Every structure is written in structure tokens, then in C-alpha cells.
Amino acid sequence: MATSAQLREQIAAGRWDGPLAALYGTAPQELARQRARYCAALEQFELYFGPGRQVQVYSAPGRAELGGNHTDHQHGYGLAAAVTLDLVAVAARNTDGYVRVKSRGFNKLDVIDLATAEPQEGESTHSASLIRGIAEGFRTAGKAIGGFDAYTASDVLRGSGLSSSAAFEIGMACIWNGEYACGLDARALAGICQYAENTYFGKPSGQLDQLASAVGGVIFADFADPAAPQVEKIHADGLLPPGMTLCVTDTRGSHSELTGEFAAIRQEMEAVAACLGGKVLGQVPETDFWAALPRLRTACGDRAVLRAIHYYEENARTLAQRRALLEKRFADFAALVLESGRASFALCQNVYCATDVRHQGLSVALALSQSILQGSSGAWRMQGGGFAGTIQAYVPETLLQRYHTAMERVFGPGSCYVLRLREQGARQVL
Structure with a gap:
């Protein structure tokens, strides 16, 4: 030593x-x-x-x-x-x-x-x-x-x-x-x-x-x-095909003070599970959830129900992503990334805080990513707990300079990172 x-x-x-x-x-x-x-x-x-x-x-x-x-x-x-x-x-x-x-x-x-x-x-x-x-x-x-x-x-x-x-x-x-x-x-x-x-x-x-x-x-x-x-x-070398890069953009909105928002996701999912006799949704068959949907809306509220739907869909999607990576089917993996991103908006509702609608940095970053990457082999989604923080994007190298420049113009110098695994x-x- x-x-x-x-x-x-x-x-x-x-x-x-x-x-x-x-x-x-x-x-x-x-x-x-x-x-x-x-x-x-x-x-x-x-x-x-x-x-x-x-x-x-x-x-x-x-x-x-x-x-x-x-x-x-x-x-x-x-x-x-x-x-x-x-x-x-x-x-x-x-x-x-x-x-x-x-x-x-x-x-x-x-x-x-x-x-x-x-x-x-x-x-x-x-x-x-x-x-x-x-x-x-x-x-x-x-x-x-x-x-x-x-x-x-x-x-x-x-x-x-x-x-x-x-x-x-x-x-x-x-x-x-x-x-x-x-x-x-x-x-x-x-x-x-x-x-x-x-x-x-x-x-x-x-x-x-x-x-x-x-x-x-x-x-x-x-x-x-x-x-x-x-x-x-x-x-790690099995994730990205040649010519593809993984970027994350820091929207400069910290989620470090949003513990209550994160906790609500878990609490609402577990409230749905409790109505169906489970502690967590992983213990509740999806068929039981759909059968009880009218009752769950009344007992838990619609946001909790939507977040439960997100869990079931995202869980199946993650299993499909694993298979796509193991079989080196990146196009299928990227399509699932896009689906996950859309679910964050519509179901999990963790892209921005409903109590602070003036600040929606993740939403802006995702919209800007879509404007640049739509129609390419790339993909984009929110990552992490949500509400603030970063998005990730799979960016073809032919679009990397354009993407990097555009994100840093909006979110500031040093905000867009080209990651290595x-x-x-x-x-x-x-």
C-alpha cells in the first residue's frame, strides 16, 4: 500500500x-x-x-x-x-x-x-x-x-x-x-x-x-x-451496433428534491396491488388487474390505475428488450425504447411535475430529440426516476454533431454527454 x-x-x-x-x-x-x-x-x-x-x-x-x-x-x-x-x-x-x-x-x-x-x-x-x-x-x-x-x-x-x-x-x-x-x-x-x-x-x-x-x-x-x-x-460491447452512440442530456433540472414525486409512483402502484390482495404489482396477475379495473378506478384513482398499466407493459417490454439485445436485434430494441418513452408520458406520468408546469425540461429535450432523430435508426426516452434530470438518446454517428450542438444550444455547454459503457x-x- x-x-x-x-x-x-x-x-x-x-x-x-x-x-x-x-x-x-x-x-x-x-x-x-x-x-x-x-x-x-x-x-x-x-x-x-x-x-x-x-x-x-x-x-x-x-x-x-x-x-x-x-x-x-x-x-x-x-x-x-x-x-x-x-x-x-x-x-x-x-x-x-x-x-x-x-x-x-x-x-x-x-x-x-x-x-x-x-x-x-x-x-x-x-x-x-x-x-x-x-x-x-x-x-x-x-x-x-x-x-x-x-x-x-x-x-x-x-x-x-x-x-x-x-x-x-x-x-x-x-x-x-x-x-x-x-x-x-x-x-x-x-x-x-x-x-x-x-x-x-x-x-x-x-x-x-x-x-x-x-x-x-x-x-x-x-x-x-x-x-x-x-x-x-x-x-457491454453487445449493446450498440457500429455507427451508433448513446447520449444523455442533462436538462439542468435536478430531481434531487423530488423524493415525494418518486414515492407517489410506488405508493400508487402498491395501493392498486393492495386492492387485489398483493403487496406489490409483481404479486398480482395482470388478468386480475384488468378484470377489476372499474373497481380500481374508484378505489385508487385514475392516475394510480394508469401507473399500474405502465408497470405491466413496461415489465413485458423490458423482457423483450433483453431478448433483442441478446439476439443483437438493435432495431427492435430501439423501437421498444421509443415505446417506453411514450409510456412515461401517457401512463407513468413522470416526465414533468403537474404542480410546476412552467418547467418541463425533459419534455423539451424529448421533443427536440424527436425533431432530429425521427426517421433515423435512433431512439430517445426519459431515463431514471423522472420529473427532471436527463434523457437518453441513441444517435447515429451521422447525426451526432447536429444532435450534440442542438442540445447544448438549448440546455447549455456541457449538458450533452456522449457516453461510453x-x-x-x-x-x-x-
């Missing part, structure tokens, strides 16, 4: 180009950017936690949701891919039983006393609650853990739909797993992180985001048993 200063010297000299290239590609410009980024993170660690510490560096990727919008929390299917935008964490063990985390772009230093396990008043919806919840998840799994100091630098857009929260959570879990030799696999880490987000942070999310960050590549997940989801890894899940890098 090297000190932070020694690692900086080694990175600058190119000695770690191999591990960096495995994560970010071999393009000289990208390697130079990552060398500078890692060196800066190490330098910032020294600034906050002192020089001479022996450290390790961890990486946890963001993810692009490919299919299964709001299906995972109903015990359905999910499809997602890890991307090269990631969180990097420089970490060192300590012996005082505290976790201290400083994150780039945030003024606050999170300080968590591990002797206090239960959720703390006023801490929910803040990063400290996630750290405390993940620690408790490790202890519940029978793992002995201790304190650490860490500095994090994330390229995953906050509140954007690329799941910066899952990257942060999995990054913290990787630190404990590595620093204290806990030996948990990617699925176990994802489960712990979902527990922290649900119980301590207060967001009723599913587990697809954490699994995608932990496992890497393209994953298809079956959440029929959410305590032990079945995960199939599809290699990442085969590797979260891990210790250096």
Missing part, C-alpha cells in the same frame, strides 16, 4: 495507465484527464486528512437505465448499463471509530460516529444518513467494520438520472469491503445500499441502480425475490 504522495507520483509517471485504461479507455486525451483527476483527488485527500497516509482508491460507476422504468420496486424486471462517468474515492482506515467524508463540490464534511447505529433526527435525505445506514447494513451482515477517512470526486451528474446516489453508496460500501476485508459480493453490497437508501435516507427506491453500479456491464435483473434478485450480466463494476482501482 502506498502513501497518497507516492500514488500521485506513480500516476503522473503513467505507471497506473493500465488500470485507468481498463475503466476509461485508451484514448490519450481521456487517460490524461483521468491522471489529472486522480492526482487532484489524492491531493485533496492530503489537504483534508493530512499527508503521509497510506491510501487506496476506489471507483463506482454511474448507470444508464435501459429499460424497466419504475418496475424494480414492484418486483419486476430491470435493464441497466454501467457508464464510464464515475465516483472516485481516496480512502484510508482510521482507528477512532468515525467516518469522515469530504465530497468535491459540497461544503460540508460528513462526520459519522459509528457507535450510533440508529437513524438520526434531521439526517435523512443527506449523505450522512447513507453512510450510517450502509455501516449498519454491514453489521447486520455480520461484518466487523471500523472508521475511515475519504475524499470523493464524482463525474456522475447529481440529480440527473445517472444515479449519483447509487455511485456514492456503492463507493462507500466498496471502501468498507476493501479496507476491512469483508468479502461481500456485488449483489450483497447493492442490497446493503438499497437498505440504507430506503431506511436511513428515506427514499423508497428499488435496487436496479445499485446493482448496475456494483456489477458493471449491461445487467438484466429479475426482482421477483428482492432479497435475492436474479442478475444476468450482458457484455463500462464493463467493470465498482472496485478498488489503485
